[in-house]
Amino acid sequence: MADIQLISTSSVKAASHKECSTHDQRIELTPWDLPLLLLGPIQKGLLFPKPKTTQEIREYSSESSIIQHLRTSLSRTLDFFNPLAGRLVSIQNEDNTTSYFIDCDNAGAQFVQAIANGVVTIADILEPIYVPDRLVHSFFPLNGVLNCEGTSKPLLGVQVTELVDGIFIVCTLNHAVADGTSFWHFFNSCFTPLSLKERIFHFTKEKSAELKTKANAEIGMTNRVSSLQAILTHCWRSVIRTQNLDPNQKVYFNLLIGARTRLHPPLPENYFGNAVYGGTVTVKAGDLLEGGLGHAAWEMNKMVALHTNEKARSFLESWVESPRLFTAGSVVRNASSTSSSPRFNVYGNDFGWGRPVAVRNGAANRTHRKITVFPMAEGGIDIEACLSLETLEAMGNDSEFMDVVTSN
Ligand SMILES: *[C@@H]1O[C@H](CO)[C@@H](O)[C@H](O)[C@H]1NC(C)=O
Ligand SMILES: *[C@@H]1O[C@H](CO)[C@@H](O)[C@H](O)[C@H]1NC(C)=O
Ligand SMILES: *[C@@H]1O[C@H](CO)[C@@H](O)[C@H](O)[C@H]1NC(C)=O
Ligand SMILES: *[C@@H]1O[C@H](CO)[C@@H](O)[C@H](O)[C@H]1NC(C)=O
Numbered sequence: 001m002a003d004i005q006l007i008s009t010s011s012v013k014a015a016s017h018k019e020c021s022t023h024d025q026r027i028e029l030t031p032w033d034l035p036l037l038l039l040g041p042i043q044k045g046l047l048f049p050k051p052k053t054t055q056e057i058r059e060y061s062s063e064s065s066i067i068q069h070l071r072t073s074l075s076r077t078l079d080f081f082n083p084l085a086g087r088l089v090s091i092q093n094e095d096n097t098t099s100y101f102i103d104c105d106n107a108g109a110q111f112v113q114a115i116a117n118g119v120v121t122i123a124d125i126l127e128p129i130y131v132p133d134r135l136v137h138s139f140f141p142l143n144g145v146l147n148c149e150g151t152s153k154p155l156l157g158v159q160v161t162e163l164v165d166g167i168f169i170v171c172t173l174n175h176a177v178a179d180g181t182s183f184w185h186f187f188n189s190c191f192t193p194l195s196l197k198e199r200i201f202h203f204t205k206e207k208s209a210e211l212k213t214k215a216n217a218e219i220g221m222t223n224r225v226s227s228l229q230a231i232l233t234h235c236w237r238s239v240i241r242t243q244n245l246d247p248n249q250k251v252y253f254n255l256l257i258g259a260r261t262r263l264h265p266p267l268p269e270n271y272f273g274n275a276v277y278g279g280t281v282t283v284k285a286g287d288l289l290e291g292g293l294g295h296a297a298w299e300m301n302k303m304v305a306l307h308t309n310e311k312a313r314s315f316l317e318s319w320v321e322s323p324r325l326f327t328a329g330s331v332v333r334n335a336s337s338t339s340s341s342p343r344f345n346v347y348g349n350d351f352g353w354g355r356p357v358a359v360r361n362g363a364a365n366r367t368h369r370k371i372t373v374f375p376m377a378e379g380g381i382d383i384e385a386c387l388s389l390e391t392l393e394a395m396g397n398d399s400e401f402m403d404v405v406t407s408n
Helices: 054-059 063-080 122-126 133-137 147-151 180-191 205-218 227-241 285-290 292-305 309-321 389-396
Strands: 005-012 026-028 042-049 087-092 098-103 109-115 156-162 166-173 196-203 250-258 276-284 336-339 370-375 381-388
Touching: 005 063, 042 122, 042 180, 063 109, 063 156, 063 180, 087 147, 122 133, 122 166, 166 180, 196 205, 196 389, 205 227, 205 292, 227 250, 227 285, 227 292, 227 336, 227 370, 227 381, 227 389, 250 285, 250 292, 276 285, 276 292, 285 292, 381 389
Parallel strands: 109 156, 250 336, 336 370
Antiparallel strands: 005 109, 026 098, 042 166, 087 098, 156 166, 196 381, 250 276, 370 381
């Protein structure tokens, strides 16, 4: 189609493919998959209007930032759907039959950026009585490829085509590898992080103390649960409240355990390097919401308290025995996670023209449900929550959460 101009075609790989793990590299196809080898792929695409509100325009002020978002998002999503970044392998057996399997070798998916040459509008696609097939089909990558050709062609192609007033995002997915249910599971996983946003919630000294007192009172204690544990639980409960989960579903919270003061003897005050590791609190969604602030805060407290000198040392020993690196795929999915600490000296910097007024995160390792903790400039604790726009908005509507929060 003359109206469509290809800007670029590239290969996108899973962000943190584990090069050395081979045990899950080969995936066999089933009798549901194999009959589809001689057919074509699944090809579906969604037409979106271009951003309209000022907020959206500010966020996606250029097409290239949308494309960059989609590419990054695709790469991260492939971590969870790594067969889609692989290839089919066919083997000729001695009895002259052929076997097929998926090799999750991270050879890469195809990513195509195209522009409809400034002439095609949403109306050109939606208004004709008969679907303008030549035009619509030109929005799809890997046209004419059979599923069995997945031995050399990508199993997944994504094409993003810019129209005058819209954006067409399509996926071509090898049908011997996935059906419609899996296709939409993938599509929706891939293109929802798009709206990841950060929002700052301030907990003043007074409100922090209030939450701490409340959490301790609920479990019949006076001073066991810390302000930070009470605040993190308060945030966690609001995030989960907005999700309407099955009460029996397990939810997770990753906390950072500082090793510096846990070791006997403690590390020297100026020890330079890393001395933190992670610990996870697991509760049922129902218990988190119905157990008040005290229940989960107490679980956090108990988990942290388990990390004695011995436990901190055994972490080092067991890591050496079975080393593992953090990857986007290894982080417990659905877990909320903390980073930073209210104890960091953030506002002590004064270069001679006054103290800083605020601190913010960069984009590195910006992940869904990441909760960054900072001291407030005026005392108290700031939380920077990184969540979907919908969840942040629902938290803003959650009066139990907002009652103790000062927010913009
Ligand atoms: C496989 O095919 C070859 C060549 O067509 C033939 O010579 C051979 O007998 C076949 N083997 C079996 C096990 O059918
Ligand atoms: C962390 O961020 C870097 C880029 O800053 C990225 O390459 C890496 O995949 C991210 N890791 C995780 C676990 O999100
Ligand atoms: C994650 O949460 C979603 C709902 O928010 C749920 O459907 C899914 O099963 C959860 N996954 C895990 C691994 O708990
Ligand atoms: C938050 O409240 C506003 C105003 O009542 C409403 O329009 C919006 O849909 C709510 N958002 C969520 C995610 O609950």
